[in-house]
Amino acid sequence: MLQKSDPRNANIKIYVDGEIVHRNDAKISVFDSVVQGGDAVWEGLRVYKGGIFCLDRHLNRLMDSAQAMAFVDIPSKEEIRKALSATLIANSMTDDVHIRLTLTRGKKTTSGMDPRLNIFGPTLIIVPEYKPPVYDNENGISVITSSIRRNSPNNLDSKIHHNNLINNILAKIQSNVAGADAALMLDNYGFAAELNGTNVFIIKDGNIFTPHADACLHGITRGLVIQLARENKFHCIEKNISLTEMYSADEVFCTGTMGELTPIMAIDGRKIQNKSDDRILPRLIQAFEESIHKYTEKL
Numbered sequence: 001m002l003q004k005s006d007p008r009n010a011n012i013k014i015y016v017d018g019e020i021v022h023r024n025d026a027k028i029s030v031f032d033s034v035v036q037g038g039d040a041v042w043e044g045l046r047v048y049k050g051g052i053f054c055l056d057r058h059l060n061r062l063m064d065s066a067q068a069m070a071f072v073d074i075p076s077k078e079e080i081r082k083a084l085s086a087t088l089i090a091n092s093m094t095d096d097v098h099i100r101l102t103l104t105r106g107k108k109t110t111s112g113m114d115p116r117l118n119i120f121g122p123t124l125i126i127v128p129e130y131k132p133p134v135y136d137n138e139n140g141i142s143v144i145t146s147s148i149r150r151n152s153p154n155n156l157d158s159k160i161h162h163n164n165l166i167n168n169i170l171a172k173i174q175s176n177v178a179g180a181d182a183a184l185m186l187d188n189y190g191f192a193a194e195l196n197g198t199n200v201f202i203i204k205d206g207n208i209f210t211p212h213a214d215a216c217l218h219g220i221t222r223g224l225v226i227q228l229a230r231e232n233k234f235h236c237i238e239k240n241i242s243l244t245e246m247y248s249a250d251e252v253f254c255t256g257t258m259g260e261l262t263p264i265m266a267i268d269g270r271k272i273q274n275k276s277d278d279r280i281l282p283r284l285i286q287a288f289e290e291s292i293h294k295y296t297e298k299l
């Protein structure tokens with residue numbers, strides 16, 4: 001299902017490099033590093049009732065990614081908080097909003113790869129849009145397994161939340177062609193890594209499992225779900241998960257800021273059949289919904 005843009009987004013204002021302008025006037029240079037080499041890091045944030053969910057965790061991950069990429073003159077978390085606040089105020093936005101926060105290595109003096117061509121400092125971009133959770137969380141989604149492998153630390157470490165999303169986009173194209181909602185990506189050993197834009201969990205015999213964060217993004221929602229599961233006395237274990245284990249799980253779901261917690265109802269045509277009659281996912285969803293207030297930071 002292709003998500004349509006909310007009509008309220010027609011006149012939103014965007015933050016680009018210190019200015020807040022109408023979306024039609026929001027532009028970056030063709031010499032910007034993100035155009036030249038996808039050389040940028042990003043976060044997806046969700047606004048609930050006037051605050052941003054898990055903001056500190058997202059900003060820490062952004063800082064870690066920028067540090068790993070050796071960005072120079074990285075804005076502080078406080079500077080980014082101020083820019084986020086100004087952008088939301090300029091749009092009178094308080095709820096039901098998703099923010100795409102991007103920090104590029106900045107404009108270059110001439111086209112090229114070399115970061116020494118970046119003498120202007122990073123470019124901060126904040127795109128806030130009215131956007132409900134992307135998936136049908138009532139009825140769930142179906143997925144197919146992609147032939148595109150998710151990056152391992154051998155090539156491009158998934159611990160960096162960077163803008164080189166081509167392998168995930170190729171996987172998403174495969175799921176589109178197959179008529180599925182998303183693509184399950186495997187790691188180099190053939191174990192499940194994550195979906196093309198969300199993390200994945202299975203539930204079997206009352207226990208909750210998720211792949212090690214070796215070849216998947218260490219998702220903020222993933223981390224919170226592990227935390228909430230353990231606080232609610234469930235066994236939640238990170239382990240290698242084969243496709244057979246995915247197919248025969250009692251419940252499968254994915255997690256992400258864009259979609260929250262979404263049941264996966266079918267994988268490669270296998271319907272997920274809960275044989276335990278003890279549904280844990282609704283309890284995790286409830287724990288997640290109850291946690292929103294606690295982890296939402298007012299700006």
Ligand code: PMP
Nearest residue numbers: 197198199217219220221256257
């Ligand atoms: N995996 C990938 C590949 C993603 O791009 C995202 C969202 N940025 C996620 C998982 C979910 O991460 P989070 O819970 O931090 O939104």
